[in-house]
Amino acid sequence: MSQKPEAVTGKVLDDQIIQPRGYYGREIMKGEVLRIIDLEGQQVADFVCFNLHRLEERISPENTINLNGQVYPGVGYVLISDEASKLMTIIEDTCGVHDMLAGACSSYTNEYRYGIKDTLNCRDNLAAAVEPWGLKWKDVPYNMNVFMNCPIESDGSYSIQPPKSKAGDYIDFRAEMDVLAALSNCPQEHNPCNAGELKPLRVIHFRPDPIL
Ligand SMILES: [Zn+2]
Numbered sequence: 192m193s194q195k196p197e198a199v200t201g202k203v204l205d206d207q208i209i210q211p212r213g214y215y216g217r218e219i220m221k222g223e224v225l226r227i228i229d230l231e232g233q234q235v236a237d238f239v240c241f242n243l244h245r246l247e248e249r250i251s252p253e254n255t256i257n258l259n260g261q262v263y264p265g266v267g268y269v270l271i272s273d274e275a276s277k278l279m280t281i282i283e284d285t286c287g288v289h290d291m292l293a294g295a296c297s298s299y300t301n302e303y304r305y306g307i308k309d310t311l312n313c314r315d316n317l318a319a320a321v322e323p324w325g326l327k328w329k330d331v332p333y334n335m336n337v338f339m340n341c342p343i344e345s346d347g348s349y350s351i352q353p354p355k356s357k358a359g360d361y362i363d364f365r366a367e368m369d370v371l372a373a374l375s376n377c378p379q380e381h382n383p384c385n386a387g388e389l390k391p392l393r394v395i396h397f398r399p400d401p402i403l
Contacts, residue, residue, distance in 0.1 A: 211389035216320035233386035290336040316375030
């Protein structure tokens with residue numbers, strides 16, 4: 192059974208289970224928080240955000256790593272746009288192991304790596320999540336990988352390992368401007384990304400009280 196996450200303090204605006212292979216897109220206003228909960232443990236969410244009022248401005252993993260001076264996301268880490276604006280800040284994190292480098296799996300990378308065509312993948316999921324806002328596949332930026340474990344070794348080698356997240360682990364993102372946020376419940380089954388089993392996630396959107 193999944194562990195109960197810490198109660199949110201504030202008004203819950205939305206609370207959803209994202210089934211395995213599913214996706215989610217939602218407008219989060221400045222000061223509001225999006226919580227992603229790994230209900231059973233070891234399940235990755237590929238996460239992106241956009242400036243809601245000008246969707247061509249979007250998360251840039253490169254700016255985020257450079258301007259935080261840190262590859263690994265954690266509390267206090269800011270997701271930064273391609274125009275160097277603050278989109279969202281991580282304000283709570285019970286897991287501590289996430290990835291900013293791996294991007295999202297696509298049918299192309301799955302075919303490159305595993306020789307299999309037409310797999311379910313995070314880039315198609317993210318494109319489906321933001322399609323109601325008029326965005327297309329090529330408009331989906333590269334992303335943060337919540338709960339993904341990709342250690343960098345001292346020789347620079349980089350690999351996908353099973354997540355460290357336990358049942359009930361969660362991460363909170365506070366919007367620093369009005370954003371469109373979207374995630375893919377990663378459907379990857381050809382590497383250890385999700386520890387060999389696809390599991391549900393829970394997403395809670397809330398307005399903190401007091402404002403954090
Ligand atoms: Zn994926």
